[in-house]
């Protein structure tokens with residue numbers, strides 16, 4: 001483990017010792033993931049990798065929808081909690097960019113809020129997505145969710161990401177093509193709206209142009225190109 005990863009692991013160990021993310025209601029999450037799976041055309045029983053799976057919330061929801069899920073997270077505390085909460089599921093502790101056995105392939109790599117791809121540094125985003133794509137079956141999909149305020153201005157005190165719209169459309173590395181999105185939503189909206197509505201052009205445009213001070217969530221679907 002290199003030093004930044006050790007810091008991330010230590011940060012999240014402490015975070016999960018004290019609590020967890022305020023997740024959506026399970027019913028909303030099920031409808032969100034079902035809509036996402038339909039958009040991708042994910043067949044029943046397909047293999048899903050949940051990278052940065054935290055305490056297993058999304059992994060459990062995918063499993064309930066009938067998918068064969070593996071969750072991986074760098075935080076030991078997260079994985080211990082995930083195993084206690086969902087003993088029937090498969091979880092791995094480790095760096096998702098280094099610990100997965102060579103040749104392990106999935107139909108969907110689900111990277112929601114995955115720290116190495118959720119950063120200001122565009123090159124790092126592309127490189128992380130390229131590495132994750134190495135675990136896709138031919139034709140498999142990488143689902144990315146990150147955050148941005150879309151301002152384009154980075155200040156030393158920025159505590160969030162500020163990609164410009166054209167940066168976001170350029171997240172995809174050469175081995176992947178964009179097959180869905182980018183859509184914008186707002187974290188809190190997902191409490192209220194099914195993803196089939198959130199992932200829509202009208203809402204994207206509304207959220208893109210409204211001068212809202214808070215961050216938007218970006219969702220992108222990227223498919224492995226045949227030669228990848």
Ligand SMILES: C[S@@+](CC[C@H](N)C(=O)[O-])C[C@H]1O[C@@H](n2cnc3c(N)ncnc32)[C@H](O)[C@@H]1O
Pocket residue numbers: 005008009012021051052053054072073074075078094095096097112113114115116
């Ligand atoms: C912002 S949280 C998102 C958790 C969850 N995916 C969600 O959306 O609720 C980021 C997660 O990624 C994990 N993480 C960060 N770097 C990682 C890495 N290199 N490999 C595996 N997990 C990592 C962290 O431990 C943390 O649980």
